[in-house]
Amino acid sequence: MEKFEVTILGSGSALPTIYKRPTSQLIHYSNKYYLVDCGEGTQVQLRKAKISFLKINHIFISHLHGDHYFGLVGLISSMHLLGRVGDLNIHAPKEIEEIINVQLRASYTQLRFKINYTFLESKESELVMEDKNMQVFTIPLKHKILTNGFFFKEKPILRKVKAEKLKFYEVPHYEIQKIKEGADFVKPDGEVIANSVFTFPPEESRSYAFCSDTAFREKIIPIIENVTVLYHETTFLNKEIALAKKTFHSTAQQAGKIAKQAKAVKLLIGHFSARYEEKHHKEFINEVQLEFDNVQITKELNTYEVN
Secondary structure, X not given: OOOEEEEEEEOEOOOOOOOOOOOEEEEEEOOEEEEEOOOOOHHHHXXXXXXXXXXXXXXXXXXXXXXXXXXXXXXXXXXXXXOOOOOEEEEEOOHHHHHHHHHHHHOOOOOOOOEEEEEOOOOOOOEEEEOOOEEEEEEEOOOOOOOEEEEEEEOOOOOXXXXXXXXXXXXXXHHHHHHHOOOOEEOOOOOEEOHHHHEOOOOOOOEEEEEOOOOOOHHHHHHHOOOXXXXXXXXXXXXXXXXHHHHOOOEHHHHHHHHHHOOOOEEEEEOEOOXXXXXXXXXXXXXXXXXXXXXXXXXXXXXXXXX
């Protein structure tokens, strides 16, 4: 099974503290890295995590509040200084291109590499990236400005074949890929040999959903249903539910409700208001567990497996 994991680079909310950086996460699947949001200090956190900037080819920006993208131009500049020549793909609201270009012009920087933009404008979920093994869909969220989460969905995993059965039935090499994909084998005389004779049951595909920032929004449940690992913001505790509603954020218990209704396997929480210190973490866990048991507090530079 391919490696599928997420490293938390920043887990705080709008105001950075000495303990928490603004939002940023790194998704690692197989030998590929996808960066989700890029708050201040992201490149320093990447260095601490010993991740090469040049391995990142896709960056996803949820929305244009500063704590989710203020580190982006600095990261792009560092990529340039490190000699990057390969294309960089940025998936973000359309204004991001102007923001980046203004800063590059002001500093007389002409990048050695090309930036390809995918502008996120739809209010419906859409496929925004696809490669051999992974699809990424937007998750329309409910915030003060246009905001999307991202749903990383592993493509169906091919079945593993039984070499001795292929040999016994003299299966031509050009039929093997079809069998890996689940097809039965038809012999020259028309006899059908079931796929199960040749293969082991396939491993289940895995998925990761990133949901920050958002008010409680049940409309996202069909998009993320049966997600393996869900990250959902929990900016406030229940006692601040009025403030959560006013600022279009979520409480811990609301995140638990989303995880429960989506039938998630595991819930990760973060994006805590700066008013809360580490001593309050247990309160967040307790409030989530009013709805959903399998929950973890995200800690910066910790890596969580998606399985």
